[in-house]
Amino acid sequence: MVPVQWYLLLAAAVFCIGLFGILTRRNALLFLMSVELMLNAANINLVAFSAYWGNVTGQTFSLFTMALAAAEVAVGIGIILVLYRNFGDIDVTLAKEMRW
C-alpha cells in the first residue's frame, strides 16, 4: 500500500500547477482548466484519506465535487462566451470594467 504522504504530495503538486496556471495565464479557457486541476487536487486528498481511514464518506464527497466541477464548467463556458461576445477575445485582463 502506498503511504498517504505520496498522495498528499501529488495533490499539493497538482494544486500548485493549477494555481500557477491561474496566476500566469490570460486565456480564460486555461483558467477553467487550472480550476479543474485544483479541484481534482482536492479530490485526490479526499479519496486518499478515505482509503486511509477505510471510510467511504470522502469518496462520496469527491463524487459531489465532480458534479460541482461539471456545473462550474457549464457556467464558466457561458461566462467565457459572453466575454468573447463583448470583447472579441477571451483574454481575462481585457474585462476590467468592474473596478473603482
Place this chain on the structure above:
Amino acid sequence: MAAFDYAPAIVLLPFVSFLVALAGGRYLPKGGAFGGIAATAGSLLLSAWVFLTVSDGNAYNETLYTWAAGVGEGTTTLTFGLLLDPLAAMMLLIVSLVSLLVHVFSLGYMNDEGETGLPRYYAGLGLFTASMLGFVVADNLLMAFMFFELVGLCSYLLIGFWFRQEGPPSAAKKAFLVTRFGDYFFLVGVVAVFATFGTAKFAGEGSFPVLAEEALRGGTEVSTFGFAPETWFTIVGLLILGGVIGKSAQFPLHTWLPDAMEGPTPVSALIHAATMVAAGVYLVARMYGFYALSPTALGIIALVGGFTALVAATMGVVKREIKQVLAYSTISQYGYMMLGLGAGGYVAATFHLLTHAFFKALLFLGAGAVIIAMHHDEDMWNMGGLKDRMPVTYYTFLSGSLALAGIVPFAGFWSKDEVLYEALVHGLAGSPLLLAGYAMGLVAVFFTGFYTFRMVFLTFHGEPRTDVARDPHGVRWNVKGPLVVLGILAATIGFVNMVPVQDLTGIHLEFLHDWLAHGEISALTAEHYGELLHDFAGYSAADVASYVAGAVSLALALAGAGAAHVLYNVPDPDEHTEKLGAVKTLWYNNYYQDEYQVWLAQSVVLPVARLADKFDQGVIDGVVNGVSSVSLFAGSRIRRVQTGDVTNYAVLLTLGLTALLVVFGLMGGWFA
C-alpha cells in the same frame, strides 16, 4: 348637561366646512360659502345653547382626549379638553356671531365682485373660525397654544389671499413672522408652566393658577428653579405675555397689523373683531388668576396697554386709507383692553372685548361696503359725500364710529369708560404705573374721537371729490344685513354693563359684572380675581364716582370729535394734518417703527446670525467635514485595490491564504 355634550361640535362644524370648501368648494354654488354660513350658524346656535346652560349656573371642565400620557413619577400628560365657563360662553357667542356675519358679508364682498379662488377663501374662513373657537374652549395652556398657532397660520393664509399681487404675500409673511416672534416666548412660557407645575390646566383642582396661588400662600411647593416664587411666576407670566403682545398687536410687535390690511376686508373684520387679535387679550383673561398674583406683570401689561393705546391713536390721525385708520384704532382699542386687565379691571377689559368685537366688525364691514362702492379705492381723499348715496352703510358706520369714539350712549363709551375708571381708581390708590397708563389712555380718547370723525367726515360728508364717489357702486342685502345687525348691537350692547348709570340712578344695570362674578368654578370668577388682586397684587380702589370719570373721558371724546367736525365737516376739506409738519411725517411713518425693526434685523440680528452661521459652517461643519474627508481620502486610496483584473484578485487571494497559513503556523508552533 346636554348642551355640553354637543359643545365639541361648536369647534368641529366650522372645521367640517373648511374640509368641505377645500375638497368640494369648486363644485358647490358660491364657492362653498353656504357650507361656511350653515356651519357658523350652527356654531352660533350651539353657543347660544351653551350660554343659556352656563347662565343657569353650570360649568364644564373636562378632559376629552389624552394624546400623550405621562408614565411614572414626574411626567406630564398632554390632553385636549373643554372649559366652558361664563367667559368662554360669552366669547363663543361673539366669535360665532361675528364669523357668521363675516361669511354673509363675504357673499357681497367676494362673490359679487367676481373674485376667483373662493373655495380657498371659504376654507380659510372656516379653519380660522374653528381655530379661534377651539382656542376659546381650550382647557389647558398647551391646547390653547396649538390653536393660537393655528389662528396665526389662518391669518397668514387669508392675509395673503391675493397672492399674485405684490403686497399681500409680503404682508402675510410679516404678520406670521412678527406674531411668531412673540409666540416663541409663549412657547417657552408653556414649557416653563409644565416644568413648574406639571400641568397646564386652566381650572379645577391642581390647575396651575390654583397651584401658584397655593404656593404663594405657602401651602404647596413647586419647583421655581431657584427663584423666589413671586419672581418666577412673574417671569413665566411675562414669557406668555410675549405671545399676547404679538397676537394682540401691542407695542412693539404691532407693526404687522396695519400691513395685514392687504387681505380681503371681511378677513380684516374677522381678524380684528373676533379672532386673532382678540386671542391675545382673551388669553390674559383666561389665565387671569395667574396674572393677578404678580403685580409686576400686571403693571407691565397696564403700561404696555396704555402706551399702545396712545401711540396707535396718534398714528391713526394722519392716515389716508380708511382701513389704515381702522387698523390703528384696533391696536389702540386692544391697548385699552390690556390697560384694563393690567389695572385689575377684569370685567372692564372683557366688556371692552365684547363691545369692541361688535363695533370693530361693524366698522370694517362698513369700510368694506365703502370699498365696494368706490371700486376698491381705499383713499379717503377720493371719497366724500357718500352719506346720501349709501344711507344704510352711513348710519350703521356712524353707529360704529360713535361707539369707537366713546360717545354716550353707544357701546364703546361704557366699556372704555370702565377700563379708564378701573385704571384711575386703582392708580389713585397708590400705583403711579397705573396712573401713567390712565393718563395715556385718557389722552388717547381725544385722538380716538378725532381720527374716528375725521374718517367719517372725509368718507361720508362734504362734496364728492372724485367721479367714482359721485356715482358709487351699489351694495346688496348680503352687505347691508350684517351691517344692520352689528349697527344695532354697537348702539345697544353697552346696556349689559352701565355702571355709571347704575351709580346715578340706582337701576340695576351691571349684568356683565353679575355674569362674570359668579360661576360654578369659583377660581375663575371675577370675585375670586378681586380677592387675588387685593391679596397678592396689593390693589385697592380709591373712591372716585364712576360718572365723574365717565364725564371726563366723554368730554375729551367730544372735544376730539368736535375738532374733527370743525376741520373736516366742510364741503371741501383741506388736509389739516399737513400743518403738523414734522410730527405728521413722524406719525405718517408710524414713528419709523418699521424702519427701526428692519434696521434691528439688518444691523443687529443679521451680523449675529452671520457669526452663528460662521461658527456653524466653520467649527461644527468643519469637524464633521474633517472626519468625512479623512474617510473619503482613505477610501479613494484603498479602492484602488479593486483593479478589475481577475489575475490580481487571484494573486491577492493566494497571498491572503499564504499569510493565513503563516500566521496559523506561527501561532500553532509548527516551525518551533
